[in-house]
Amino acid sequence: MNELYAVGIFLLVLFTLLGGSVWIGLALMGVAWVGMELFTVRPAGDAMITTIWTGASSWTLTALPLFIWMGEILFRTRLSQDMFKGLAPWMSWLPGGLLHTNIVGCTIFAAVSGSSAATLTTVGKMSIPELRARNYPEYMIIGTLAGAATLGLMIPPSLTLIVYGVTINESITKLFMAGIFPGLVLAGLFMSYIVLWHYFSKGQRPDPEPSMKFVDMVKNSRFLIPVLLLVFAVIGSMYLGYATATEAAAVGVVGSLTLAAAQHSLNWDTFVASLLGATRTSAMIALILMGAAFLSLSMGFTGIPRALAAFIDSMSLSPLVLIMALTVFYIILGMFLDGISSVVLTMAIVEPMIRQAGIDVIWFGIFVVVVVEMAQVTPPIGFNLFVLQGMTKHEISYISKTALPMVGLMALMIVILVMWPELATWLPNNIRGR
Known part of the structure; x- marks a missing residue:
């Protein structure tokens, strides 16, 4: 009964603060503060300072x-x-x-950027004008781009996987390894959808591209060499055991600066703009993680996670039923919160549940990312939809309709993960990293 009362207080304060447009990180701290004051005798201020510093000073972060x-x-x-x-x-x-x-471009760029929005903007800037000029159907251009950009959340380096790993204290390198095969399978599903469209919508096909000699195709491939080398330097250094995730990130920064300088794209203005952009995004995520760490401590004092885990255990739910329930839960939550907020807000409750059910936490991280990907392209708060609206000037409703087939393919990806969990767990279990 005490746990139910605590849950009610937590939810009431959380929705009040979020409804008042308080930043998510500050809202989480506010909920935790109320919990500490009401349900513990420990000074809330002292607990908050200690927890926030510990969470923010993590080397992994x-x-x-x-x-x-x-x-x-x-x-x-x-x-x-x-x-x-x-x-x-x-x-x-x-x-x-x-x-x-759209698909291959997003897959490649996702391997050097952990952000869905950055992947969407970069590849969209490349493909939308070119595909429009060649008379490809608008709904296919936008729909495939909306779905494929979410690969930035799964294919390493993934910001969501970093946040998940920090939240549950799990190896970032193992999570990155786990994301490779599912990310490639999902990209394959997106490409299969395009192939099916090609055969079932013959009247909408644009004129075929002029044929090109194989030698010329190889020559044009030189434009891909720099980014592929960067992908290998970042990902390969981790998987071959030469670098931790943090060290590989440093390698990536040096490599991207070198690439920008070689392309004559690096000047003082672009350097400062990139640094400020990274600072703003990092500060936002760090504030959310600080609030989540304090909330986890506060909820631990109330005994809610333990009580919920015991309740789930008493229901004797199979792991499959629990995963189905969590899928619906995260899809609904993701309609109103961004992916990182959804992860940090729920892990204090969900982690004991999945461990109690015997679900592999590495596999669950990939599952969460897929569900969060779906939330990126579902209204009303589908972040990729808003980015595409700014790029294309279409209505959100139109963009949402074009992305529906991609949402269906992500749902199919969840089924594939449940049926073949080794897709996510084989690589981290068999490749030694640092």
Whole structure:
């Protein structure tokens, strides 16, 4: 009964603060403060200072601003134009043609940027004008881009996986490894959708691209070499055991600065703009993590996580039923909160539940990312929808409709993960990293 009373107080304070447009990080701190004052005898101020400092000074967390900065630097280079030049000759012969550049472009850029929004903006800047000029259907251009951009949340380096790993104290490198195969499978599902569209919508196909000699195709591929080398330097250094996630992030920053300088895109203005952009994003995420750490401590004192885990255990729910319930829960939550906020807000409650049910926490991290990806393209607060609206000037309702097939494919990805969990767990269990 005491736990139910505490849950009611927590929810009331949380929704009051969020409804008053208080920043999410500050709202979490406010809820935790109320909990400490009402349900414990420990001084709330002392607990908050200690917990916030401990959470904010984590060595693992230093990878976060570095990966964000790497993405900000690359966003300001000629990477988008070069990617299209390198990809177009190889994609044009596939069923569906150059629409595949949306998927492959997002997959490549996701491997050097952990942000869905950065992936969407960079690849959209590349593909939308080119595909429109070639008379590809608008709904396919926007829909495939909206879905494929979410790969930035899964394919390492993923900001969401970093936050998840810090929140539950799990290896970031293992989580990054776990995201590779599911990310590639999801990209394959998106490309399969384009192939099916090609065969079932013959009247909407644009004119085929002019044929190009193989030698010329290879020559154009030189535009992809810099970004592929950067991907190998960042991801390879982790998976081969030469670097931790934080050290690999530093390698990525140096590599992206070198790439920007080689493209003559690096000047004082772009350097400062990238640094300020990374600082703003990192500060926002750090504030949310601080609030979440304090909230976790406060809820621990109330005994809510333990009571909830015991309640779930008493219901004898199978892991499958629990996953189905959490899928619906995260989809609904993701309609109103961004992905990182959804993760940090719920882990204090959800982590004991999944551990009690015997669910692998590495696998669960990938599951959460897929569900959060769905939330990025579902109204009313689908962040990718707003980014696309700014880029294309279409109504949110239209963009949402174009993204519906991609949401369905992400739901299929959850089914695949449940049926073949080894897709996420094999690599981290068999490859040694640091």
